[in-house]
Amino acid sequence: MYRYTEFDEAFVRSRTAQFRAQVERRLSGALTEEEFRPLRLMNGLYLQLHAYMLRVAIPYGTLNSAQMRQLALIAARWDKGYGHFTTRQNIQFNWPKLGDVPDILDALADVGMHAIQTSGNCVRNVTADHFAGAAADEIADPRPVAELLRQWSTDHPEFQFLPRKFKVAITGSPNDRAVTRAHDIGLRMVEQDGAPGFEVIVGGGLGRTPMLGRVVREFLPKADLLPYIEAILSVYNSFGRRDNKYKARIKITLHELGLEELRARIEARFAEIRPEWSGADQAVLAQIEAAFAPPAFRDAPVDAYEAARQRDPVFRAWADTNLAAHRAPGHAIVTVSLKAHGATPGDATADQMRVLADLAERFGHDELRISHEQNVILPHVHKSDLPALHAALKAAGLATANVGLISDIIACPGMDYCALATARSIPVAQQIAERFDALDLEHAIGPLKIKISGCINACGHHHVGHIGILGLDKAGVENYQITLGGDGTETAAIGERAGPGFAYDEIVPAVERLIRAYLEQRESLAESFLQAYRRLGVAPFKAALYPQEDKAHAA
Amino acid sequence: MSRRFTPSVVTANALLSGEVVYQTATGEWSAHHHEALLHTDPEAAQAALERAQTQGLVVVGAYLAEARMGKTGPEPLHFREVFRTRGPSNYAHGKQTEPC
Numbered sequence: 209m210y211r212y213t214e215f216d217e218a219f220v221r222s223r224t225a226q227f228r229a230q231v232e233r234r235l236s237g238a239l240t241e242e243e244f245r246p247l248r249l250m251n252g253l254y255l256q257l258h259a260y261m262l263r264v265a266i267p268y269g270t271l272n273s274a275q276m277r278q279l280a281l282i283a284a285r286w287d288k289g290y291g292h293f294t295t296r297q298n299i300q301f302n303w304p305k306l307g308d309v310p311d312i313l314d315a316l317a318d319v320g321m322h323a324i325q326t327s328g329n330c331v332r333n334v335t336a337d338h339f340a341g342a343a344a345d346e347i348a349d350p351r352p353v354a355e356l357l358r359q360w361s362t363d364h365p366e367f368q369f370l371p372r373k374f375k376v377a378i379t380g381s382p383n384d385r386a387v388t389r390a391h392d393i394g395l396r397m398v399e400q401d402g403a404p405g406f407e408v409i410v411g412g413g414l415g416r417t418p419m420l421g422r423v424v425r426e427f428l429p430k431a432d433l434l435p436y437i438e439a440i441l442s443v444y445n446s447f448g449r450r451d452n453k454y455k456a457r458i459k460i461t462l463h464e465l466g467l468e469e470l471r472a473r474i475e476a477r478f479a480e481i482r483p484e485w486s487g488a489d490q491a492v493l494a495q496i497e498a499a500f501a502p503p504a505f506r507d508a509p510v511d512a513y514e515a516a517r518q519r520d521p522v523f524r525a526w527a528d529t530n531l532a533a534h535r536a537p538g539h540a541i542v543t544v545s546l547k548a549h550g551a552t553p554g555d556a557t558a559d560q561m562r563v564l565a566d567l568a569e570r571f572g573h574d575e576l577r578i579s580h581e582q583n584v585i586l587p588h589v590h591k592s593d594l595p596a597l598h599a600a601l602k603a604a605g606l607a608t609a610n611v612g613l614i615s616d617i618i619a620c621p622g623m624d625y626c627a628l629a630t631a632r633s634i635p636v637a638q639q640i641a642e643r644f645d646a647l648d649l650e651h652a653i654g655p656l657k658i659k660i661s662g663c664i665n666a667c668g669h670h671h672v673g674h675i676g677i678l679g680l681d682k683a684g685v686e687n688y689q690i691t692l693g694g695d696g697t698e699t700a701a702i703g704e705r706a707g708p709g710f711a712y713d714e715i716v717p718a719v720e721r722l723i724r725a726y727l728e729q730r731e732s733l734a735e736s737f738l739q740a741y742r743r744l745g746v747a748p749f750k751a752a753l754y755p756q757e758d759k760a761h762a763a
Numbered sequence: 764m765s766r767r768f769t770p771s772v773v774t775a776n777a778l779l780s781g782e783v784v785y786q787t788a789t790g791e792w793s794a795h796h797h798e799a800l801l802h803t804d805p806e807a808a809q810a811a812l813e814r815a816q817t818q819g820l821v822v823v824g825a826y827l828a829e830a831r832m833g834k835t836g837p838e839p840l841h842f843r844e845v846f847r848t849r850g851p852s853n854y855a856h857g858k859q860t861e862p863c
Contacts, residue, residue, distance in 0.1 A: 259781035552853045624851035
């Protein structure tokens with residue numbers, strides 16, 4: 209894992225000291241709120257519905273145990289004993305006091321973390337495949353490139369005041385777990401004639417105008433990455449719209465210019481700046497790559513794992529849903545679900561964070577990942593350790609066997625916390641999970657992604673949920689729109705709106721009708737909800753959602 | 764003709780804690796909605812809001828929130844404002860844990 213250099217350390221410390229002075233000046237009256245607001249936002253501090261909220265970056269979702277323990281300490285000492293992991297692999301603390309935030313930032317700096325560029329119209333935390341460095345299907349670990357992008361974009365003088373925020377995601381695997389087509393720039397590591405490079409996707413994004421990114425360069429040699437990204441941002445900085453906040457993302461620039469014109473401008477700018485790059489970035493990248501050398505995987509028998517599978521059905525059920533294929537023989541990637549039925553998606557208590565840190569240290573080469581699906585990953589666990597790991601997770605309330613199933617729901621904080629929200633998300637997620645748990649249908653339904661956003665900004669990724677739910681304020685009442693058939697993977701698709709929305713107390717029954725329609729119409733147990741939707745189209749699902757209307761048409 | 768004025772209270776967040784607060788009849792800030800002053804006159808409401816906006820060392824983001832008179836004092840009209848009087852629905856945190 210990457211460790212801060214003296215430069216990183218000094219930079220983060222100086223930013224923390226600056227922010228401490230800024231808070232002092234705000235409290236003394238030397239700075240007005242209008243002056244202070246952009247300064248606090250640059251350090252990830254928002255004012256939400258009930259309190260301040262501090263958004264801390266977890267670059268490319270990677271943490272070590274010391275960092276996780278520090279997050280637990282912050283949660284316990286300065287917040288209400290928990291943290292919320294987000295769809296951008298960040299963590300949010302929902303209750304910090306303004307005067308405590310400089311101390312929190314110092315505590316983060318102690319473990320090589322910060323909250324810089326987690327807000328504002330700049331390049332945000334670079335996200336990556338949460339199985340990076342471990343996945344069996346991976347071409348290369350994308351995290352060294354993500355770290356290079358973090359260093360390059362942090363405090364980049366040209367790109368601190370972009371037309372709008374800018375999100376970059378990277379995957380090193382053909383199976384896209386990083387939702388690359390829903391980012392301003394999506395990077396997919398590919399090879400051409402044995403040489404490493406990237407497929408560069410531009411102009412994806414969800415929000416009020418959902419669009420899938422388009423390929424602007426099919427193969428970019430690895431050494432050209434930073435100058436090419438700089439060219440994209442430079443073109444966006446010049447031609448992105450600043451007259452209308454809702455048309456300011458690069459997806460609109462792409463839409464208005466057209467792919468060919470945008471590509472031509474990027475390539476022209478790239479040709480102009482490429483000669484200025486001496487290759488120093490590649491030397492830095494080589495150093496970063498060395499820091500991400502894989503741990504020493506051990507070669508040991510897996511009999512204990514096989515025996516536990518035979519002996520313990522609870523362990524077997526968990527292993528069937530929560531493990532993924534690791535590239536090293538005898539190992540597994542463990543997804544720890546933060547979606548216990550009825551719990552808040554993405555929340556972990558300080559105690560749970562400490563348990564996860566201990567387990568990472570004991571069984572997982574000291575590594576943890578946060579997924580955009582709001583779960584925690586132990587990326588490198590030897591299979592012989594899985595029974596002991598599972599027992600420890602169970603004792604901490606962290607052994608829910610539901611990864612990829614109906615209760616593994618993404619939900620944004622919604623109107624329980626967020627000042628922008630138009631409706632609640634969390635209770636809807638809680639009720640769906642509890643309902644299908646009570647029906648004991650979860651495993652029969654199989655793979656299904658429900659994603660819930662509490663406003664049109666789509667932090668809950670509802671457009672790429674197999675079932676997406678969008679909470680709106682309709683004439684002073686919470687109302688929930690359903691979209692169907694969305695997909696955030698390499699077969700990405702934007703969900704289609706099913707029809708009129710549902711009231712708060714009607715949304716869970718509506719989801720249940722959808723699921724029952726799927727169970728009745730699927731060809732076989734192997735046909736997933738998304739596959740059935742693609743085969744059947746929207747009609748049978750609409751009929752299930754709106755039975756009265758169906759009868760009215762028949763009459 | 765302008766839209767008919769709906770009676771409103773002045774609300775904001777406390778600078779230090781971020782807690783939701785309401786302006787009372789004496790111009791102080793209370794944590795409780797029912798202790799707020801309900802303005803029925805739009806000009807008085809606007810004046811009270813402007814007064815709040817000068818109190819930058821106490822509160823942040825003051826605005827007018829529509830309300831009606833209830834049994835113990837003003838009550839919020841919109842569900843967002845109802846949530847602000849309580850706290851989140853997923854945990855017993857925020858105002859809902861404090862005695863009135």
